[in-house]
Amino acid sequence: MTLDDLINSCGEWLAVGGQFSDVVISSRIRLARNLKKYPFLSKASTKQQTEIEHKLFDAITSCNFGKNAFYVDINKSDSLDRQLLVERHLISKQHAEGQGSRGVMISGNETLALMINEEDHLRIQVLRRGMNLDDAWSEINQVDTILESAVDFAYHKQFGYLTACPTNVGTGLRVSVMLHLPALRFTNEIEKVFRAAKDMKLAVRGLYGEGTDAIGDFFQVSNQTTLGQTEEEILSSFKAVVIPSIVKYEQEARQVLIKEKPAAVDDKVWRALGMLENARAISSEEVLFLLSHLRMGVVLERVKHIDLSVINELFIATQSAHLQKRYGKKLDGEERSIARADYIRDRLGRAKPSDN
Amino acid sequence: MRCQNCKKQTATVHLTDLLKGEKHERHLCEECAVKEKITAKTHPPSINDVLNSFLMSQSVVKELGKLKCPDCGMSFVEFRSQGLLGCPNDYDVFDQALSSVIERAQDGETQHIGKSPGESADIDPIQRERLKLQRELREAVKAENYELAAELRDRLEEMHSE
Numbered sequence: 364m365t366l367d368d369l370i371n372s373c374g375e376w377l378a379v380g381g382q383f384s385d386v387v388i389s390s391r392i393r394l395a396r397n398l399k400k401y402p403f404l405s406k407a408s409t410k411q412q413t414e415i416e417h418k419l420f421d422a423i424t425s426c427n428f429g430k431n432a433f434y435v436d437i438n439k440s441d442s443l444d445r446q447l448l449v450e451r452h453l454i455s456k457q458h459a460e461g462q463g464s465r466g467v468m469i470s471g472n473e474t475l476a477l478m479i480n481e482e483d484h485l486r487i488q489v490l491r492r493g494m495n496l497d498d499a500w501s502e503i504n505q506v507d508t509i510l511e512s513a514v515d516f517a518y519h520k521q522f523g524y525l526t527a528c529p530t531n532v533g534t535g536l537r538v539s540v541m542l543h544l545p546a547l548r549f550t551n552e553i554e555k556v557f558r559a560a561k562d563m564k565l566a567v568r569g570l571y572g573e574g575t576d577a578i579g580d581f582f583q584v585s586n587q588t589t590l591g592q593t594e595e596e597i598l599s600s601f602k603a604v605v606i607p608s609i610v611k612y613e614q615e616a617r618q619v620l621i622k623e624k625p626a627a628v629d630d631k632v633w634r635a636l637g638m639l640e641n642a643r644a645i646s647s648e649e650v651l652f653l654l655s656h657l658r659m660g661v662v663l664e665r666v667k668h669i670d671l672s673v674i675n676e677l678f679i680a681t682q683s684a685h686l687q688k689r690y691g692k693k694l695d696g697e698e699r700s701i702a703r704a705d706y707i708r709d710r711l712g713r714a715k716p717s718d719n
Numbered sequence: 720m721r722c723q724n725c726k727k728q729t730a731t732v733h734l735t736d737l738l739k740g741e742k743h744e745r746h747l748c749e750e751c752a753v754k755e756k757i758t759a760k761t762h763p764p765s766i767n768d769v770l771n772s773f774l775m776s777q778s779v780v781k782e783l784g785k786l787k788c789p790d791c792g793m794s795f796v797e798f799r800s801q802g803l804l805g806c807p808n809d810y811d812v813f814d815q816a817l818s819s820v821i822e823r824a825q826d827g828e829t830q831h832i833g834k835s836p837g838e839s840a841d842i843d844p845i846q847r848e849r850l851k852l853q854r855e856l857r858e859a860v861k862a863e864n865y866e867l868a869a870e871l872r873d874r875l876e877e878m879h880s881e
Contacts, residue, residue, distance in 0.1 A: 399807065406791040406805035482803070504834070511836050517807035522821065523831025525807045529821045530766045532810075534833040564826055590821065591828025591854060 366435060366444055370680070370688045374451060374490075375472035377679060379671045381493015385662045386610045388541040388581070391452075392499045392598075393488040394507055395526045395535035399515040403527040404480060409463060412480060416464040419479045422513035423468050428506070431471025438464055443693070446684035452490065454478055475506065483526050483535075485510075494606055496538065496598050504594070523590065533590030538601055539568075542609060545580040545659040546616035549631075556582075556609055563605060564588055579651035584609070617663060632660030636669075639707050644700040650681050650707070669714050677710060722748035766802045766824055788812045827857065849878055 376389050397403060401415050420434065437445060437458060445459040454467050458481040465480035478486040487510075489503040510516075517525040523533035531537070547553045560567050568583045584605065586597050620628050635656035638645075658674050660666040679685060686702045687694050694702055722730045728748030786795040793805030795813050804810070810817060822829050832850055852875050859868040 397807065402791040402806035403804055405801065405803045406793055507834075516836060518836050519807070519810050519831075521830055522810055523833060523835070525810055527803045528766055529804070529817065530824050532821060533825070533828070533831040536833070588825045588828065590825040590831055591850065593833045 365433060366440075366447065367688070369447065369451065369473075370685055374679070375474050376490035376492045377675045378492055379675060381491065381495050383606070383610045384493040384671075386543055386613045387494040387606065388492075388543055390491045390494055390496050390499050391488060391539045391541070392496065392503050393486055393537050393539075394503055395483040395524065395531045395537075396485040396487070396507070396510075397517045397525060397527070398484050399517045401484065404482065404484070405527065413464040415484050416466060416479050418514065419477075419485055420466065420468075422510055423477055423479075425513055426506075426509045428468065428475060428477075429470050432468055432475075433471075434466055434468045436466045437461070438466070443684050443687055447688060450682040450684050451679065453488075455481060455486075457481060458486075475502065477506075482528065483531070494540065494602075494610075496540075496602055500594065500598055530587075531589050534592070534594050534597065536589055536594050536597055537585055538597060539583045539585040540601060540606055542582050542584060542606075542613075543580060543655065543658060544582055544609070544613050545655055546620050547613050548580045549620060550616050552612070552616060556612065559608075560584055560605070563600065565605060579648075579653075579655035581651070581655065617659070621663060628659070628663070629665055631656045632663075632665050636660070636666060636711075640711050642704045642707070644697070645704045645707070646700055647682055647703065650677070650703065654678060669711070673710065673714050677707060680710070681707060720746050722746065722751050724748070724751040724754075766820075783816055786813055786816065828854070845878070849875065852878070 381387070381390075398415060398418065401407060401411055404412065407415065424434075435444070435448065437448075437454065445454070448454040448467065449456055449459050451473065453469055453473060453476045455478070458465065458467070458478050461481065463480065465478075467479065468477040469475070474490050476488045476490075478488070487503055487506055489499045489506070491499045519525050524535040526532050526535055544553060544556065547556060557567050564587050566585050566587045568585065584601075586601075589597075635653040639650070639653050639657065654674055654677055657666065657669070658671070661669055661671055661674060680689070681703050683694075683699055686699055686706065689706070690702055720730045722728045723746050725748060728750060730746035730748055783795045787793070788805055788809050789812070790808040791805035793809055795816055798804055798809070798813065798817075804813075818829055830850055852871055856868055856871040856875065859865075859871060
């Protein structure tokens with residue numbers, strides 16, 4: 364597998380399905396780890412940073428995470444490839460924009476990514492579609508344990524796994540669940556979710572994690588503290604309380620909307636579809652807004668001829684780097700808007716019911 | 720009402736304890752309540768908030784100014800300005816000062832109880848249980864579930880006397 368193969372698929376974790384898939388897009392867990400005998404990156408020399416990359420690369424390779432796994436040397440990649448990986452949630456913005464020796468090992472189905480030399484020496488990430496933290500934890504825990512047999516991670520009796528930033532210390536565990544909450548946004552109840560989340564020590568962020576805004580009713584909910592609780596305890600508050608209650612909120616809000624304002628819902632949904640089917644130039648931000656409305660229409664069965672998988676595919680395929688990869692050349696802002704509109708019309712045209 | 724501990728701040732935390740069937744009332748300000756580990760700070764602030772709010776007296780600044788990791792050369796002052804540590808050894812070199820930063824950033828927690836390399840039982844199970852009860856107590860107080868809080872405190876005291 365190589366990077367160029369990616370644009371024609373959308374990653375196993377974005378496939379349709381999984382628990383609460385009407386509201387939960389995906390579940391993600393990441394672990395932060397550092398090698399025992401090296402300084403963190405802020406104090407590592409260029410030579411040390413390269414050594415860290417090699418050491419971790421060798422360890423990861425020896426652990427054999429599937430024959431379709433592939434490694435991307437981020438330091439040697441061009442900006443388009445780096446952006447492509449950010450758009451697919453396989454590396455962070457910080458990793459893309461970082462400096463020096465760094466890379467990422469990605470499993471063939473894109474559910475596992477191991478970022479080397481991000482903020483910490485190693486960030487392991489596991490992605491799952493819908494709500495599926497048990498499965499994600501079982502995989503990432505196994506990967507971490509296997510790697511531990513190959514390298515020594517910095518560990519402290521009191522503070523647990525040591526990280527460059529003390530906000531990650533302890534378990535090094537960050538859980539992020541990506542949610543689609545159009546009805547709560549529509550009924551202005553989203554603030555309640557934010558407040559409840561804050562009370563539970565959770566952070567609510569935008570689509571691409573830290574420092575990004577929520578666009579088009581998509582939100583990431585994640586834990587803020589990493590110390591003083593076991594991994595299972597952190598996960599279980601998400602599984603048992605946080606996510607089910609937000610999902611229930613959203614589902615109820617959707618039902619109320621359908622019952623009380625069916626025309627308003629349909630108007631939003633069908634307008635969105637109309638725009639997507641007819642626009643000749645469109646920004647990625649507008650696409651997210653429109654796809655959000657359309658997704659609600661599909662989930663609520665107001666629009667029946669479009670499959671949820673088409674929408675998920677459009678989320679990924681209409682982003683800037685994906686479009687440029689598909690067209691095989693650099694496109695400026697205006698050209699991208701046109702290419703994006705063309706692609707969407709073509710894709711939705713193929714989803715239309717045939718006349719016969 | 721003034722805080723019973725510092726007698727300066729207004730008491731905002733009101734705790735009713737049931738100790739051996741007898742009712743005890745305590746009234747504390749938020750700071751003293753946090754100090755006594757009765758409550759935790761409500762929202763874990765960002766690392767920058769924590770570092771910025773880390774007000775230090777001149778003498779402490781002088782003392783901390785001297786702190787420098789012999790391994791990586793990171794000084795505490797440098798850590799304060801950038802929010803990232805230089806190497807694993809910093810956690811020991813900056814010990815006390817860093818502990819209080821961690822405590823604030825991690826909502827009052829200072830002890831890891833999760834996975835460890837090779838899953839060797841570094842923490843003894845009684846210690847783990849005690850930490851768990853302490854956390855549940857803080858959460859119960861925060862949720863104003865005083866009945867549960869009183870019960871948890873009794874259990875903690877029992878463990879202490881064992």
